[in-house]
Each structure stands twice: as C-alpha cells, then as structure tokens.
Amino acid sequence: MSDIKIHITDRDGITHEVDAPTDMNMNLMEIVRSYELAPEGTIGVCGGMAMCASCQCYVESDHELPEMGDDEEAMLAEAFYVEDNSRLGCQIHLAPEMEGLKVTLAPEE
Amino acid sequence: MIKTDILIIGAGPTGLFAVFEAGLLKLKCHLIDALPQPGGQCAEIYPKKPIYDIPAFPEVLAGDLVDNLMKQIEPFQPGFTLGERAETIEKQEDGSFIVTTSKGTRHHAPIVAIAGGLGSFEPRKPPITNLSDFEDKGVEYIIRNPELYRDKKVVIAGGGDSALDWSIFLTDIASQVTLVHRRNEFRGALDSVDKVQELKNQGKIKLITPGEVIDIVGEEKVEGVSIKQGADVYNLECDHFIPLFGLAPKLGPIADWGLEIEKNAIKVDNSLDYQTNIPGIYAIGDVNTYPGKLKLILCGFHEATLMCQSAYQRIFPDKRYVMKYTTVGGVTGFDGSKKEAPKAVVKAID
Numbered sequence: 001m002s003d004i005k006i007h008i009t010d011r012d013g014i015t016h017e018v019d020a021p022t023d024m025n026m027n028l029m030e031i032v033r034s035y036e037l038a039p040e041g042t043i044g045v046c047g048g049m050a051m052c053a054s055c056q057c058y059v060e061s062d063h064e065l066p067e068m069g070d071d072e073e074a075m076l077a078e079a080f081y082v083e084d085n086s087r088l089g090c091q092i093h094l095a096p097e098m099e100g101l102k103v104t105l106a107p108e109e
Numbered sequence: 110m111i112k113t114d115i116l117i118i119g120a121g122p123t124g125l126f127a128v129f130e131a132g133l134l135k136l137k138c139h140l141i142d143a144l145p146q147p148g149g150q151c152a153e154i155y156p157k158k159p160i161y162d163i164p165a166f167p168e169v170l171a172g173d174l175v176d177n178l179m180k181q182i183e184p185f186q187p188g189f190t191l192g193e194r195a196e197t198i199e200k201q202e203d204g205s206f207i208v209t210t211s212k213g214t215r216h217h218a219p220i221v222a223i224a225g226g227l228g229s230f231e232p233r234k235p236p237i238t239n240l241s242d243f244e245d246k247g248v249e250y251i252i253r254n255p256e257l258y259r260d261k262k263v264v265i266a267g268g269g270d271s272a273l274d275w276s277i278f279l280t281d282i283a284s285q286v287t288l289v290h291r292r293n294e295f296r297g298a299l300d301s302v303d304k305v306q307e308l309k310n311q312g313k314i315k316l317i318t319p320g321e322v323i324d325i326v327g328e329e330k331v332e333g334v335s336i337k338q339g340a341d342v343y344n345l346e347c348d349h350f351i352p353l354f355g356l357a358p359k360l361g362p363i364a365d366w367g368l369e370i371e372k373n374a375i376k377v378d379n380s381l382d383y384q385t386n387i388p389g390i391y392a393i394g395d396v397n398t399y400p401g402k403l404k405l406i407l408c409g410f411h412e413a414t415l416m417c418q419s420a421y422q423r424i425f426p427d428k429r430y431v432m433k434y435t436t437v438g439g440v441t442g443f444d445g446s447k448k449e450a451p452k453a454v455v456k457a458i459d
Binding site: 039040041042045046047049051052054073074077078080081082109 | 150154155158227233235236267268269290291292294296354355357358360372373374398404
C-alpha cells in the first residue's frame with residue numbers, strides 16, 4: 001500500500017482524516033479537492049502553479065517537509081493571513097514520510 | 110450599440126477558438142473581457158509557462174498559444190470590448206440579449222456564450238478591516254490616472270512587478286513614495302528591482318521591509334496608514350494607499366444572471382450543446398460544469414465547437430446545414446481572404 005493518512009482541518013474547523021496516495025504524483029491541494037474539503041473555485045485557482053495562494057495551509061505537525069522553492073516563497077510573500085508555518089498545498093507533493101501529516105486550510109481571501 | 114451574432118464573454122483560449130468555429134458557419138463574434146488584453150489566464154497569469162497537452166503541440170508557451178489563436182481567428186474579424194466587465198444581461202422580447210459592461214458599453218446578440226474561465230480578474234484586497242470604508246477616498250487598487258497623485262504622499266504595498274513599477278513611476282509625480290513589503294526580497298523584473306534600489310539610495314523612495322500595512326487612519330478620507338514592523342506599530346502620514354497584490358478571478362456579476370450555478374461554475378447540458386438553463390445562453394470552457402467535467406483547454410475547444418453548431422441552428426432554425434471539414438471547404442474570411450487545400454493535378458502521362 002502506498003497510501004498515507006493525513007489530517008486536514010477545513011475552513012469550518014472540521015478535521016478530516018483522509019487516505020492519500022503517494023504514487024500518483026499528487027499534491028496536498030489536489031487531495032483537498034479530491035475529497036471536496038473546500039468548494040471548487042476557492043482552492044487551486046491557478047491550477048497548482050504557485051501563482052495564487054488559494055491552497056495556503058498551516059502545517060500543524062512537525063514533519064520535515066521539502067524546502068520551499070522560490071515561486072512558493074514569493075507567492076507567500078504576497079499572500080494574506082500568512083503565518084510562520086504557512087505553505088502552499090500545491091507545492092507539497094505527497095510522499096511516504098508524510099504519514100500522519102496535520103494541516104489546517106488558511107481562510108479564503 | 111454593438112451588434113453581433115455570438116457575443117462571447119471571456120477572451121481566453123476557449124472564447125477565442127469559438128470565433129473560429131463560428132466563422133466557419135459565417136457567424137460573427139464579439140468578445141468582452143475584463144482584462145485589457147485577450148488570452149485570459151494564459152496571458153495574465155502564465156504566459157511564459159509551457160503547456161504540454163494541446164493536441165499536436167508537444168510543447169507550447171501559453172502566450173504563444175494565445176498569439177496563434179489570434180492569428181487563426183484574424184480572418185473572421187472579431188470585435189473586442191476589453192478592460193470592461195460584463196455586468197448585466199437583459200433578455201429581449203425576440204429572445205435576443207443585451208449585455209452591458211462596467212463602463213456602460215451595450216452589446217446586442219441572439220446568442221451569448223459565456224467563456225469566462227474562473228471569472229473576471231479583480232484586484233486582490235488585503236484583509237485590512239476598514240479598507241473598504243476608504244475605497245475611492247484615498248484607497249485605490251488600480252492606478253487609472255497617475256495625475257491623481259501629483260504632489261501627494263503615496264504608500265504602495267506589494268512585492269511584485271506592479272508594486273515595483275508604479276513605485277518607480279510615481280517618484281516623478283508624487284511628493285513622497287513609500288513602498289511597503291512583507292519580505293526584503295521582491296519578485297519582479299531585475300531592472301525594476303535594481304531601479305527601486307537606486308531610487309531608494311537617492312532617497313526618492315522610502316522602503317519599508319519587512320513590514321505590513323495593518324490599518325487605515327483617517328476620518329473622511331485616508332490621512333495615514335498604520336504599519337507593523339516586527340513588534341513595532343506606528344502611523345505613517347499619507348494621502349493615498351495603493352495595495353498592489355495582483356489579480357484573482359471572481360465569478361462576479363454572472364453569478365446573478367439567473368443561471369444555474371453549481372460548485373462556482375455554470376451548469377450546462379453536456380449531452381447536447383453546453384446550453385445553460387436559459388435558452389440562448391451557453392457556457393463553455395472552465396466556467397461550466399457537468400458530470401465528468403475537466404477544466405482543460407482542449408475540452409474548451411471541443412465545447413466551443415459544439416456550441417457554435419447549436420447556435421447556428423438557433424439563429425437559423427429553418428436552414429439545413431452539415432458540418433464541413435476545413436480540408437474540403439477551406440477557410441473563407443470575412444475580410445475576403447480564402448485559404449484552401451491546393452488542388453491535385455489530374456493529367457495523363459503520355
């Protein structure tokens with residue numbers, strides 16, 4: 001099995017435990033969309049190019065995630081509601097070491 | 110009043126290709142777009158990104174795709190109303206529609222095709238509680254008339270190209286320009302970043318980084334902004350606050366046109382022709398939804414093609430028509446141009 005469990009708290013504060021595949025080249029934003037945890041049109045607006053911040057989330061667990069690329073860093077510099085643990089979901093590609101990851105979706109802009 | 114056969118709302122790839130398919134049926138098109146240039150997201154958000162899933166193009170830059178589409182539809186002389194957002198639609202007694210834009214431009218057509226993508230691009234507004242109270246009272250999200258800022262104190266917020274470019278531009282007009290950005294790094298053309306550095310060194314731009322505007326100060330109009338820098342919060346006097354955080358798409362007024370909306374998209378009949386719940390209004394491309402919908406440019410092209418066939422039947426219910434291949438019929442433009450396959454030579458060899 002290449003699925004991992006991740007915990008996603010939606011914008012209404014409800015936490016969902018979901019199974020996420022690590023062998024389908026999926027990112028966190030796509031998992032949120034596939035489980036419909038945020039309405040279409042409010043997440044992944046740019047399609048996953050780090051060009052909007054609609055998939056911003058706060059990482060609540062202490063997993064070591066891949067470092068931010070320049071695009072993600074620059075977008076977060078212009079996003080709103082940014083905290084120290086902010087990341088763009090579209091830039092987090094799911095991998096086995098993310099088992100148990102906990103994230104909270106940032107408010108809609 | 111602008112009159113056309115198919116009024117297309119949204120000049121992205123799907124809307125542009127619809128002009129071609131309509132043109133083959135001798136239907137004229139006019140496009141409305143809130144952005145000042147055609148191309149939609151491809152031109153506005155990612156012109157330099159390669160797309161790999163356009164059939165027969167192993168790789169094409171989004172900007173080049175738009176250029177190619179513009180070239181392809183040129184013979185059909187589409188009209189454009191750019192930089193204006195489609196606001197209202199009124200159904201006429203004869204079943205046709207009048208669509209009026211944010212600037213009051215009126216368009217009349219028997220068919221309306223909404224190819225609005227994710228919606229019209231609107232400025233992103235920072236979450237400052239009292240920001241909306243000061244809109245047009247010193248808070249502007251778009252610079253329409255730079256003269257407004259002559260000899261005024263201006264605070265610009267943002268870290269991208271438009272924040273940099275306008276900061277540079279306004280140093281010659283405003284009495285004081287302050288640029289506030291949450292990071293020390295700016296994302297923009299190298300030239301602009303260097304220029305701002307130079308103007309800062311000359312004392313012509315005041316740079317506040319890392320910093321954030323968190324409140325507007327004023328009674329009737331903007332008198333200053335409250336700036337947070339680390340643990341410090343202080344007020345800075347100014348006449349204008351211009352947040353420049355780029356654009357984001359919003360479905361906007363179309364959502365109030367009486368169309369059936371699901372998941373922030375317009376529901377259409379995909380078993381037939383992508384018509385909405387209002388006969389004569391179609392929705393094609395990313396703006397529509399139906400079971401199994403995929404938001405792909407190539408799907409938008411297909412939807413545009415079927416929409417045009419249906420629109421033709423709606424405009425000419427008594428005419429008979431069968432779809433023609435361009436390899437057979439060629440392409441005859443409204444501008445008198447004619448493209449067709451060269452004829453084979455049929456000749457006996459002695």
